[in-house]
Amino acid sequence: MIPLVEPGAALEPERLERYSRQLMLPGFGESAQRRLRAARVLVVGAGGLGSAVVPVLAAAGIGTIGVADDDIVELSNLHRQLSHGVADIGSRKTDSLADTVRAIDPDCHVITHDVRLSAANLPEILADYDLVIDGSDNFPTRYLVSDAAALAGKPLVWGSILRFQGQVGVSWEGQGPTYRDLFPTPPPPEEALSCEIGGVLPSLCPAVGSFLATETIKLITGIGDPLIGRILVYDALSAGTREIRYARPADAVPVTELIDYELFCGVSDDGTAVSAAELLARLRAGETPTLVDVRESDEVAQRRIPGSIHLPVGDIESGRSPEADGELIIYCERDPRARRAVRELRERGIDARYLAGGIRSFVDVGGEVISGAPAGV
Template sequence: MSTASNPGPLVAPTDSLSPRELERYARHLSLPGIGIEGQRRLRAASVLVIGAGGLGAPVLHYLAAAGIGSMTIIDDDVVEASNLQRQVLHRDADIGRAKVDSARDALLRLDPELAITAISERLSPDNALELFRSHDVVLDGADNFATRYLSNDAAELTGTPLVWGTIFRFAGQVSTFVPGPGPMLRDLFPDIPEADSVPNCAEGGVLGVLCGTVGSAMATEAVKLICGIGTPLIGRLLRYDALEADYSTLRFSPDPDRPPVTDLAEVAVACAAADQGLGRQNAKGSGAEGQCARRDDEVSIEEYLAESSPAILIDVRDGWERQISTIPGSVHLPLSVLQVQGWKAVEAATALPPREVIIHCKSGARSAQAVALLKEGAPGAVRLRSLRGGIDAWWASGHETVQAPGQTAVSGSHHS
């Protein structure tokens, strides 16, 4: 009998398992609750995984190993060197390739009989409903709020179970949303947060092995739903603190006053705003940092180079980032220093009072934050702007960068 704690098996079992499959999944076949019938359900299941990055990589890897019969991967990003610390499906040789292509090849090496569809684009209001309707369960490993709420709303509209996970620095969260039996994401977090309200992995960092912990928990939820075993995280938010080795669970219920999702209109606005931010980023296409500056607070690379009077260019990245690449002539003032010292740090770093200050980071989020911060203390005559797309856009435009391991950074104490 289906209950809110366990809605029962999602998938009817396939007719039989081949001798190869019986040998391959032998350790499942002896498990109570899975057995031959559960393995046949897994082989019959169709799963959509949103994202082939930090969470998507372990999700895809373990579901393929578990015997899922058909998987669709959707992701519009390419593999970068900085991904390899946590996105374990990809290899050094895959740098520059579409993540979905790299992931597909890795999964087919694991199981050549797996049916894989690779979609090298973003989940959007235009494709979400069709994709959700055509799969038994969806796992969302997206790295932005707009896509997470799009997944939730598409799940609610189509009645498709959704496994959801997030990671940040040393902590992760997992929950399972099954329309009907249990509450949804909007019952827990009703409103879509501002895109820049929480730093992303590119800015805040993430412990690589945390992705494996959280992604494995997500894959476990999918197996439980498909086979109808155990107690899925319906109405529960699992929280994991890696530094404290602590797991905790928050219980939540449907909000009787929450209006039901009737269309994708609201989330389409959030997705459009997110896409606009991505469009301002570098030509490499990395969606890692986001962009939150207003247009009048930004300057393009072409505009910066065409300035008739020289501007002070301030790099607010961390010191280790400058060891990778640096825009020639930039002054190093880490964002952490500006957050403590404010405009005084800029005055101390420049011989003459600046009238034009342009700030850059990797792709625009931290520099926009620095512009907003410095406006509170800067003289009114000073013009402050963020370099659109940051050093990523500078590099992609073909302009020179240098490594700066020997440069002396302008630094300061973290105390007033």
């Protein structure tokens, strides 16, 4: 493997001491350490994976780290996003992560990109880096980063986590198959679980983050065999790993331009989703939004959220509307029917949101359900 980055200047004595345990690695030496110091790495996402991989990169000696994220630290992040603490709640995740890096190595240069990445801004940002790590948590961003890296001819180290499993791979146009070759099309929105809906084991973040950092170091220094054309799958419950090999399909369509990735993935960030954890917290705080169950009668009789009214999605699409004041939260078994109902109601000017993940997610976070026929509308 040809090293991605040329060596930088000779190391000062204190740097030789700092990295002494790395310098003695077979095939590594000062030359590899100088490559790390000269490297410029962009990390997309400052959440679970980003907050795990960035400190490792800083400690390993990466000279410049860019962090792109437009989110702020929330209490629900802290169980898995280990570079953030209670004092960081309300702060930008990029700023919190930069503080973490400065505590590890003040000489590591951190560039914060407090923006929502898009087809309009990512190419210009990526142009300043040698390599990109994607630790994002949604498919539009994953495809955006993959396509932008392919067009720029730069390697992409990507990872994903959900529940008890993690995946890691390397995508590099011109050197092997890419993320697009592995996943030509995104899953339907109703099947794309997020950590917010599906949950995640906190220890997955540092585990997969370490794999991401290792692949990055290998590419920069030219040591080892990167995960090009291979996916590493880690199962925390069995403590096992397996490898999946893949190749570029003969009929693969080359990436020639960046597109609207939210449209491509069939999702929109319109603020209509309510997470199960948020709904449960609000109900326990005494709030009383109007809950509307749009499933069929036999499903509703088995279990429902207390206080909800019943109006099947077919009735809503036929023109009926819930007769209720205030906020409407629509739910079904998972959420596809609830999304349909919300779209229909909002077209009539009715303020409605849907429960992401449906009643299943509500039960998973400890929400109370009851059986029996509910009130209608």
